[in-house]
Structures are given as structure tokens and as C-alpha cells.
Amino acid sequence: MPTTLRFRQGSGRLCLDFARTLRLRGTPGAVEELPDAEALAAWVRQCGPCPAGPGDVAPGLVRAAQELREAVHRLIAAARTGTAPDARTRALVNEAAAHPVPVPALAASGGLAWHAGDPVRATLSLVARDALDLVTSPAVGRVRDCAGTACGALFLDTSRPGTRRWCSMGTCGNRAKKAALRRRAAG
Template sequence: MENTASRAKRFLIPTQPEGLSVDFVNTRYWRGTDTPTETFATIDDLLAWCRDCAGIPASMIESFRATHLPDEKTALASAIALREVLYRLYLSNAEGVEPDKKDLAVLREYLNSVAPRSELSRSGGRYEWGIDGQHVDLTCLLSPVLWSAVDLLGGTRLGKLKRCANDQCKWLFVDDSKNGSRRWCSMSSCGNRAKAHRHYHSKPG
């Protein structure tokens, strides 16, 4: 039987949808412009995203801080590198081209050290994954993103992955519309901008 000490070294992470990895790659805004907006300017930005969007418990983040924060630049660079690998892999699929083998190799390296999804529990009306909390590193914090990436790359919704038609935006999204004709990451932003642009240029001079 598992003792109290060993139970204390485990963390519970709420299950996340496969779209989480798409949200992760979209943390860089306006990729098609000369000055894209970077969400992860500091390690604190990244850790806040892990907490608020990926469901990483605060106690797990504090455990990471206690042992890895002195190496924050390396950790941040590694997270951004993973994000860009996923973006390129997803973009390749959205554009119907073969992914770069180097990107696949990098993703495999991350997956080799990702926390396994082997302990599923249910609490408070939701399902959670229990993971070993003895050594909380960056890959451990990004486990929900990597799980999501595996689910998306190996699932039926991969064929619905698209790039926003706004060449300045270049966000990715999964098109779950009824007829599969969605073109914009958001009609309220890029879609309306395109409509306004067309309307402006259609007016008589």
C-alpha cells in the first residue's frame, strides 16, 4: 500500500482538451508581421500560462521554482523552442506539406521525457492525471501540452487544423464548423478586419 510520504510526492493535473497544444502555439501573436507579439517574455509569463491554461497546480509550479528557477533563461528558451516546433509541424499539416524531419526528432526528444498518463482519477466532478512530483522539470510542467499534441497529431481532428487566412495573423485553429469553411481564427478580429478591408476597397473612388 502507498504510504503518505509517496502520495505527497504526486501532483494531480486536470485532463485537458487536445486543443491545448494549439492554444500553446498561439501564444505568439501576429506571426506575419515584422514585430510579432511574444506572450512568454519571462519565465513568470510561462509559469502563469501553465497554471491558468494548462491546469498545472500552484504547488507543482512552486516545486519547479525551488529547483530550476536559477536556470530560467534555459527553461524559457526550451519552452519557446517546443512551441515553435509544434507550430511548424501543425502549419505543415494545415498547408498539406510534409513536416521537417528535424522537427519530428525534436518532438520525440520531448516525448521521451514527458510524464506518463498512467494514473487516472476522478475528483470534484472532473478527471485528473496523477504524475510523479519528485523531479518537476520543464517537460513535466508542459506535459499537458505534449499529451494534447500527441492526441491531436494521432487523432481525427488533425485534418481540420487550419491557418488563419489573415497573412499577418497566422494563428492556427481546428475548424469544427458544420461545413468546414471557416477561414479566420476569430470572426470578431481577423474576419471583421478582412470584411472592413474589402468594403473599403469596393467603394467607388
């Protein structure tokens, strides 16, 4: 039985959750969470609206997804500093956003079902469109770097005062608070 992959969510935006698939970004221990078709299909199943399997990942799409992820990260970084992204970054995100997105339909059960001829590309299109929406909105001013010393994740700070420090209080925030408690107890 194959292992079930679990990806981090909760950043506040789909594009930021996608950018998190390079875990520990900017550290020597960075981990690629989308190394193959199985992992990419698992991310689409977990984070996107369409069901997808490894057979839905066209040749070359894993590399294209990784390139899109890095372009999304560069696009957001540029927007946060008020600089224009490079032409390649813009082209990669714009090209991904141009693909058809998943289409909703009311299922016989009364629930919503999502369909796409190419569920992986359709979900990547949603990621790209979300990134474009984020960087052209005031919300980009609320994108934060996690204060976790080895995290590297971005998140959207939706707290009222805008002072959230960690991507997740349950992981990075909890680790930081336990470390502070240990330092106080030792000192």
C-alpha cells in the same frame, strides 16, 4: 501588483493554442508571449490543468518551451503538406511527450483537481502529446491558417462545411468584415 497575462485560446487544440504564443507569426511585428518564467507559468495556469507559478519554471525551461513551440509548429506544417518532419523536430516533440502528465484526483469539494510534480513540464507534455495526436489523425486536414492579414495563427476548422476562415470571428473575422464594409462605403 503584477499584471495578469491573457493568452489566446479557442484554436480547437491545446497544441495550436500553444503555437499561438508567438503572436503575429511570420510578420515583421512578431511578438514573443513567453519571454520569461512568469509568462510561461501564466500560460500553464490559464491553458493547462495545473496551477503553476514562476518558481515552478526550472532554469532553461523557458527556452525549451519556446523550442517545443517551434517544433510543434514545424511538425504541424510538415503534416499539412504531407512531408516528414526533420529529425530534430521529431526528437523535441517526442522528448517533451515522454514526460509525466498531470494526474487527476477527486477533491473533497467533489471537483476535479490536477496534480504534477513538475506542473510546467507536465503541461508541456500534454501539448506535445496533443500535437502528436493531431498530426497522426485526419483532423490535421482541418488545420487552417487564419485569413486575417496580420494574424498568422493556426486553428482547427470544426465547421460542418470546413470553410471557416478566421481564428476568431470576434477578432480577425470582425476586423476583416469592418474593413470590407469601409471599402464598400468608400467606393
